[in-house]
Amino acid sequence: MEVSLEETQKDRVExxxxxxxxxxxxxxxxxxxxxxxxxxxxxxxxxxxxxxxxVELETPADKCYWVDAVILARDFKATYPWLATxxxxxxxxxxxxxxxxxxxxxxxxxxxxxxxxxxx
Amino acid sequence: MPYHKxxxxxxxxxxxxxxxxxxxxxxxxxxxxxxxxxxxPGTISERGCAYCGxxxxxxAPMKDVIHMSHGPxxxxxxxxxxxxxxxxxxxxxxxxxYATDVKExxxxxxxxxxxxxxxxxxxxxxxxIKRMSLYQTCATALIGDDIGAVxxxxxxxxxxxxxxxxxxxxxxGPSQSGGHHKINLAxxxxxxxxxxxxxxxxxxxxxxxxxxxxxxxxxxxxxFKRMGIQVLSCFTGNGSYDSLRGxxxxxxxxxxxxxxxxxxxxxxxxxxxxxxLDIEGFGFKPLSESLMKVAMFFGLEKEAQAIIDEExxxxxxxxxxxxxxxxxxxxxxxxxxxxxxxxxxxxxxxxGVEVVSVYTKFGHQGDMEKGIARCQEGxxxxxxxxxxxxxxxxxxxxxDIIFTGVRxxxxxxxxxxxxxxxxxxxxxxxxxxxxxxxFARDIYNALYSPIHQLSGLDISxxxxxxxxxxxxxxxxxxxxxxxxxxxxxxxxxxTGDYDCVTKLRxxxxxxxxxxxxxxx
Numbered sequence: 233m234e235v236s237l238e239e240t241q242k243d244r245v246e247x248x249x250x251x252x253x254x255x256x257x258x259x260x261x262x263x264x265x266x267x268x269x270x271x272x273x274x275x276x277x278x279x280x281x282x283x284x285x286x287v288e289l290e291t292p293a294d295k296c297y298w299v300d301a302v303i304l305a306r307d308f309k310a311t312y313p314w315l316a317t318x319x320x321x322x323x324x325x326x327x328x329x330x331x332x333x334x335x336x337x338x339x340x341x342x343x344x345x346x347x348x349x350x351x352x
Numbered sequence: 353m354p355y356h357k358x359x360x361x362x363x364x365x366x367x368x369x370x371x372x373x374x375x376x377x378x379x380x381x382x383x384x385x386x387x388x389x390x391x392x393p394g395t396i397s398e399r400g401c402a403y404c405g406x407x408x409x410x411x412a413p414m415k416d417v418i419h420m421s422h423g424p425x426x427x428x429x430x431x432x433x434x435x436x437x438x439x440x441x442x443x444x445x446x447x448x449x450y451a452t453d454v455k456e457x458x459x460x461x462x463x464x465x466x467x468x469x470x471x472x473x474x475x476x477x478x479x480x481i482k483r484m485s486l487y488q489t490c491a492t493a494l495i496g497d498d499i500g501a502v503x504x505x506x507x508x509x510x511x512x513x514x515x516x517x518x519x520x521x522x523x524x525g526p527s528q529s530g531g532h533h534k535i536n537l538a539x540x541x542x543x544x545x546x547x548x549x550x551x552x553x554x555x556x557x558x559x560x561x562x563x564x565x566x567x568x569x570x571x572x573x574x575x576f577k578r579m580g581i582q583v584l585s586c587f588t589g590n591g592s593y594d595s596l597r598g599x600x601x602x603x604x605x606x607x608x609x610x611x612x613x614x615x616x617x618x619x620x621x622x623x624x625x626x627x628x629l630d631i632e633g634f635g636f637k638p639l640s641e642s643l644m645k646v647a648m649f650f651g652l653e654k655e656a657q658a659i660i661d662e663e664x665x666x667x668x669x670x671x672x673x674x675x676x677x678x679x680x681x682x683x684x685x686x687x688x689x690x691x692x693x694x695x696x697x698x699x700x701x702x703x704g705v706e707v708v709s710v711y712t713k714f715g716h717q718g719d720m721e722k723g724i725a726r727c728q729e730g731x732x733x734x735x736x737x738x739x740x741x742x743x744x745x746x747x748x749x750x751x752d753i754i755f756t757g758v759r760x761x762x763x764x765x766x767x768x769x770x771x772x773x774x775x776x777x778x779x780x781x782x783x784x785x786x787x788x789x790x791f792a793r794d795i796y797n798a799l800y801s802p803i804h805q806l807s808g809l810d811i812s813x814x815x816x817x818x819x820x821x822x823x824x825x826x827x828x829x830x831x832x833x834x835x836x837x838x839x840x841x842x843x844x845x846x847t848g849d850y851d852c853v854t855k856l857r858x859x860x861x862x863x864x865x866x867x868x869x870x871x872x
Contacts, residue, residue, distance in 0.1 A: 253725035254697045255638070257630040260722050262614060292603070296627040299645040307641075341381035344717040346388070352537075352618045 244314070245329045251311060252334065258300050259338050264347040267339050270297075271331060277301035279327035282308070283320045354383055356732055360740040366392045370735040372724075380721050385735040388716040390526045396738045397527075398759060399713050405528025406520035406535040407431050407487045410612060413563045413588045414596070415439035417516075418474050418481055420450040422467050422499055423489025427451070427522070436776040437563045439590045440570070440857045444481070450474055454491055464497050471506050475513055483593040485516045493521035514593070516543055527714035527736075529611065529689070536615035539596065544620070549598030552863065553582035555650040558602035558626075560617055561609035561690075562633070564589025566780030567853030571787055572608075572633050577861040579647055579655040587613055600624045604649055606631055611689035611719055633783035634691075634791075635698030636664060636671065663785035669842040671702065674792035676843070677829040679704035681799055684749065685727070686742070686756040687774035689715040693722035695755070700728060703792055708749045711737050713757075739763060753798055768808060770798040786848050793846045800825040 235243075252259060258270050273293070278301040280287045287301070288294055309315055318326070339347065356371040369386045391397040400408070403421075408431035412419045421428040428451035439445060452470045454463050471484065488499055503515040520534035557576065562569045569589035576583050584602050585595040599605075605617045605628045617628040629649065631642035640660045647656030683705045685695055692712050699705050710723040711734040724733050732745060742760055746767050754764045754771040761771035772778055772794055782791040798804070802823055809816060849855070 254701075255641075257610070257632070257693075257722065260610075260718055260725075262610070262618075262716075262718050266618075292625065292627045295649050296604075296629050299629065299648040302648060303641050303645060337380050338721075342721070343381065343384040344721055345386075346716055346718060352615050352622075 273297035275331045281305040358741045387735045400528035401522030402525040402531035403522040405531025410535045413437040418484045421487045427489045490522040529714045532612040543597045545600045547597035555581040560587040561613035568781045568783040571784035609690040667785040670789045673843040681752040684709040684751040684754045686711045696726035800829045
C-alpha cells in the first residue's frame with residue numbers, strides 16, 4: 233500500500249517530536265508565553281539552519297536560541313537520514329508541522345495548569 | 353486520562369488524579385497527573401515544608417555564611433545541612449547549625465530581642481564570617497516577629513556584616529518548592545546588584561541550580577574554566593555570598609535544576625537582560641551537548657570539543673563496561689524534582705536500564721511533563737506519593753532498584769529492593785563524565801551486591817546451599833554477559849580515584865587572552 237505524502241510528513245513530525253521530548257529541555261519553560269517564545273525562536277532557527285538560510289544573531293537571546301538550534305539541527309541530521317533526501321521546501325513544510333505539533337503538545341493542548349500563572 | 357488508582361488509597365479518592373500510566377499512544381495532552389497542590393489530608397505526604405525548601409535546599413549550600421533559623425531548635429536540626437553539599441572552604445556551612453531556640457514563652461512575649469542577641473553572638477563566635485542568612489519559621493511568622501527589621505538594626509550596629517532575610521515559613525507553600533520560589537525572588541530583590549564583582553574574562557556566566565552534591569558544581573565549573581569562561585557565581589553550591597550579589601554582571605545564566613532556580617534566571621532575564629540557557633550535567637550525550645552550547649554562545653567551540661574528546665576517550669570504555677551489565681534492569685526513578693527528568697531518558701539510552709516508574713515528591717506539573725515525555729511507555733508516574741503507595745508500586749512493578757531519598761530508600765530495602773541515594777548520592781559526584789561512570793558503578797554495586805543476594809535466603813526455612821562458595825559481584829553479573837562476544841580490551845570497571853574533587857581545587861587555568869573591554 234502506498235503511503236501518502238501527508239502520512240509520511242505526519243510520521244516524520246512525530247519522530248522529530250519524540251527526539252525533542254527525549255533529549256531537549258527548552259520546550260518546557262514554565263509559562264505559556266515563554267514556551268511560545270522558545271518554540272518560535274529555536275524551531276525557526278533550526279529550520280533556517282536545515283535550509284542553509286542566514287540566521288539572525290543580533291541579541292543575546294538570539295544567540296541562546298541559536299545554540300539550541302545548532303545542536304538540534306545536527307542531531308536531526310545525524311539521527312534521521314531521510315532529512316538529507318528532502319527538498320528545502322519540504323523541510324520548511326516539515327518544520328512548520330513540527331512547530332504546530334510542539335505548540336499543541338506544550339502550550340495549547342497542555343494540561344499544565346501553571347502555564348497561565350501571570351507571574352514567575 | 354489513564355489515571356492509576358492505588359488500592360491502598362481507595363479511601364482517599366482525590367489521590368487518583370495524582371498518578372498516571374504512560375500507555376501506548378499517550379502524550380502530554382492526555383497523560384499528566386495533578387501536581388504542586390496542597391497535600392490531601394490523611395495521605396501522609398513525604399514532602400518537606402517551604403522553610404526547608406528555602407533553607408536546606410537553596411540557602412544553606414552557600415559556603416561563607418552563618419545560616420540562622422529563627423524558630424524552634426527542631427526546625428533547625430531537621431534542616432541541618434545533611435545533604436552532602438560540600439565546599440572548598442573546609443565545609444564551614446556543613447559543620448554548624450544555628451537557631452534562636454524559640455520556646456513557648458517567646459511565643460507569648462515575642463522573640464525579636466532574643467533574635468538580635470543570637471545574631472550578634474553568632475558573628476562574635478565566628479569573627480572571620482561576615483555574612484548571614486536568616487530564616488523565618490512557622491512559629492515566629494505567626495507571632496509576627498519582624499526579622500527584617502532586626503537584621504537591619506544589627507547591620508547598622510555592625511557595618512562590616514551583611515544579612516540576607518528569607519521570609520519563607522513552613523506554611524508558605526504546598527511543599528519545599530514554595531520555599532525555592534520565595535528564596536529565589538528574595539535573593540534577587542535584596543542582594544543581586546549590591547556588589548560589584550571582579551571580571552577576569554570576556555566570557556562570564558552564572559552557574560545556576562546546582563548544589564555541589566559531593567562536588568557536582570566543582571566538576572562542572574572545572575569544565576567551564578578549562579574553556580576560559582569565568583564562573584561569576586554558583587547558585588548556590590560552593591557559592592560565596594558576595595559572588596551571588598554580583599550575579600547581575602553575568603553574560604549568560606546556565607541553568608541546571610529548573611525546579612529550584614528557574615525563578616531567579618527568569619527574573620534576571622527580565623530585569624537585567626541576561627539570557628537563560630538550560631543545560632544538563634548528567635550523561636555523556638547531554639553533557640557534551642551542554643558544554644558545546646555554552647561554548648558556542650561565546651565562540652569557544654574548539655575549546656569545548658577538546659574537553660569533550662578527552663573526557664569521552666578517558667571514560668567511555670568504563671561506562672560501557674557497566675552498561676553491558678546493567679541492561680534491562682528495572683528502575684523506579686523516584687527522586688525529589690529535577691533528576692526525574694534529567695535521568696529519565698539518558699539512563700535508558702546510556703546504561704540500558706528500564707525506567708518503570710517516575711515520581712516526584714514536590715515537583716510541579718512542568719516537572720512531570722518533562723519526566724513523562726522522557727520516560728518509556730508503560731511507566732507509572734506518581735505525584736507526591738505516600739509510603740503505602742510506594743510499597744504498592746514496588747510490589748506491583750517489581751523493580752530491581754530504586755533511585756530515591758534516604759527515607760523511602762530504607763523502606764525499599766525492607767522489601768529487598770536495592771536503593772541508591774538520588775539526593776545526596778552514594779559515591780558521587782554523579783555529574784561530569786567521570787561522575788556518570790561513578791553513578792553506573794554505584795548502580796552495579798547495588799544490583800550485584802553479594803550480601804543482597806544472600807539476604808534473600810531465610811535461614812529459618814530455606815535450604816542453604818553449602819556446595820556453592822562466596823560469589824563476587826562480577827561472578828554474579830557476568831553470568832549475563834555473552835561469552836561469545838568479544839569484549840573490547842579497553843572496557844574496564846572504574847579506575848578513577850576515591851576522591852575526584854579535591855584535586856580540582858587550586859588548579860590553575862589559562863586566563864582569557866581576549867580583551868576584557870566588552871566584558872563589563
